[in-house]
Amino acid sequence: MASKKQIILPLAVLAGGIALAVAFSSLKTPPEQKPLQDTRPLVSTQSVQLDTLTLDVTSYGIVKAKDETVLIAQVGGQVIAVADQFVAGAFVKQGDILARIDANDYEADLIEAQAGLAQASSALEIERAQAHVAQAEWERIKSDSSDAIASELYLRKPQLAEKMARYRSAQASVKRAKRNLERTYIRAPYDAIIKQRDISLGSVVNQGSRLGELSATSVAHIRLPVADSELQYLPNGGLGANVTLSAQYAGKLTHWPATIIRSEGVIDAKSRMSYLVAQFSKPYSAPSQPLRFGSYVNASIEGRTISDAISVPHHLVKNNKIAVLNDNLTLSFKTLDIVREHNGRVIAQGGLVEGEQLITSALEYPSEGMAVKRDTPATTSDVTQLALKED
Incomplete structure (x- = not known):
């Protein structure tokens, strides 16, 4: 038979193990309950606002005078006077005397021509009197003899024609001498504005010598290159369109209004661009600041307008589709009716509805129906919708 000690010892060990297990069990911390995590991509949105947009076309050009003239001497001689305003950059009025060429020889030519005219006039009057006498003599002879025939020479008609020709030649000489005398001014x-002066006091010029160059200040022209693909956005090919010119003047950005007056009608062989010509009246009398010749200007040509349109960044559109956020916080794609892609933006006239939410965030792998969350703190309803999706 087993001894009492052999029975009690195992029972005591078992009881101690149970007690120790119960003690450890009472000290164990229950596991924390983890909150539900929202793993949806975070997106930013922008409300769709349809508006009327103008499809302006941008260009650039150099401001030039409509008329530029090189002054050429029409008579020769020494320059005896130069006006103070005949210097580069000075403004002159129509008819202002810029310089004077020595006129002594031309004054003498005029006196000589006038003397020749007086002689020719006197000879003509004498010949007319002689022709009158010859005509009267012929009338007397004719009354005495009906068979008499008067010759042209007898009536002095050739002589009168000769004197008339000399008189008219003398008149032409006087006119020419006066014109040459006037050309000394x-x-x-x-x-105009003086662009360049090529003479000085005492210079000797010949007929055809260059005196200077000036530019008319009444009208400025700017040739604006436009790509052929851009012409579709301009009504009537751009003719009559309003243009806003802009450039830096005295360190400040300044704008001037102009108008497209014509197209050059050909494509440039080098640039493959069409050229429209903008016109601006009285460039040096502009209300804001003068539009100086030679200035480089940027131009915005007013294009046709489209209604119910939207302009979005180009990176938001892929394969003519753009992502929108649905009311149930899912992503879907809308196909755009693209009108134009320009300067990193896409202009569309159809495909979106006023008030829709555009997704403006960059998503790595967007897909139709993908669950997303707004760039705002999560709400109870958002978490509930997520839990229902996971269930």
């Missing part, structure tokens, strides 16, 4: 042909 170098005048401005229109209101």
Whole structure:
């Protein structure tokens, strides 16, 4: 038979193990309950606002005068006077005297021509009197003899024609001498700014010598290159379109309004661009600041307008589709009716509805129906919708 000690010892060990297990069990911390995690991609949105947009076309050009004239001497001689305003950059009015060529020889030519005219006039009057006498004599002879025939020479008609020709030649000589005398005055042909002067006091010029160059200040022209693909956005090919010119003047950005007056009608062989010509009146009398010749300007040509349109960044559109956020916080794609892609933006006239939410965030792998969350703190309803999706 087993001894009492052999029975009690195992029972005591078992009881101690149970007690120790119960003690450890009471000390164990229950596991924490983890909250439900929202793993949806975070997106930013922008509300769709349809509007009327103008499809402006941008260009650039150099401001030039409509008329530029090189002054050429029409008579020769020494320059005896130069006007103070005949310097580069000065403004002159139409008819202003810029320089004077020595006129002594031309004054003498005029006196000589006038003397020749007086002689020719006197000879003509004498010949007319002689012709009158010859005509009267012939009338007397004719009354005495009906068979008499008067010759042209007898009536002095050839002589009278000769004297008339000499008189007219003398008149032409006087006119030519007066014109040459007037040409000794170098005048401005229109209101202008002096671009260059090529003579000085005492210079000797010949007929055809260059005296200077000036530019008319009445009208400025700017040739604007436009790509052929851009012409579709301009009504009537751009003719008559309003243009806004902009450039830096005295360190400040300044704008001037102009108008497209014509197209050059050909494509440039080098640039493959069409050229429209903008016109601006009185560039040096502009209300804001003068539009100086030679300035480089940027131009915005007013294009046709489209209604119910939207402009979005180009990176949001792929394969003519754009991502929108649905009311149930899912992503879907809308196909756009693209009108134009320009300067990193896409202009569309159809495909979106006013008030829709565009997704403006960059998503790595967007897909139709993908669950997303707004770039705002999560709400109870958002978490509930997520839990239902996971269930």
